[in-house]
Amino acid sequence: MLLTTAFVLHVLSGALWTGATLYVVYATLPRATDGTLGRAAFVDAAHRLLMLTRWTGVVLPVTGAYMVWRLYTPLDLLATTGRGWAVLAMLSLWGVMNGLVELGVLRMRREIDPDLGWGRYMAEGFPVDALAGVGGVPGSARLASVARPYLLASGGLAVLLLVDAALLAGGIPG
Template sequence: MALIDTVMATVHLVVGGLWTGSVLFFGLAVLPTARAGNIRATAFESIISRLTMGSRIAALLMFVTGGHLAGTRYTVGSLFGSGRGHLVLAMLVLWLVLTALVEIGRSRAKDGLVEKKVRTPAENAAPFYLGAALVAVLLLLDAGLLLN
């Protein structure tokens, strides 16, 4: 059983780190490049597609591994009645918000990308992707608090 817990914790941490890192990279490096018009529409569309697919896979993996970890480390009482439990619940909410923001950002960018434009779709999606980057930072801070 300890091996399963270790594997679940490792997958959870690695996937969480990759997911938050990819959202931050997109929001802080790719999105400004697209807003300036310095990337081809096909490349921007491809990056958005990969980010969205990665986000979907990560959300599923985080749900499975996080559910296992919460189920083995917490009771209902400790989740809702302790500081650590509140951090876990906050993390769950933040993961859901992150997933939603990436999906909405993709949706906002999609229409303009069909027309092979870059600046307008990037501008339309920017608030959602920048919000996702902020949520990614909050998730990393939450994870850091849980390590103590």
């Protein structure tokens, strides 16, 4: 029962996070880049992606660790089976993608707030209120160009994560 619950929470979180990342890359980044999408709307999308990254960043490793404990002990099963390698790849992709989203949104916020420290960023992210009192510069195009490499790389890793999950779901042999 607990394992089933872990699977449900894990898959829901994974779907929400990868889906949100790909949507931000597909639907907001191009329009922010050409200036059609306003700065506040783009910042809000980035901040919401960051919050999803952080919430799922708790649920995914906790449920994932529990699943590893139930399905891959003794732990050398992780290194000696094809499925184990797929799980290790999942863990690594998750770590790198998390870092990219965090850094991308941090770089965006530092365009507005150059002296922002990690502590305040970790507490606040990039809420739309942070734009209050800031003039029209930098605009959405500038913020998009700063975030672009991070978001594109995150989108690529989201696709790899989904392929990896599909391989596990499709039952690559032990």
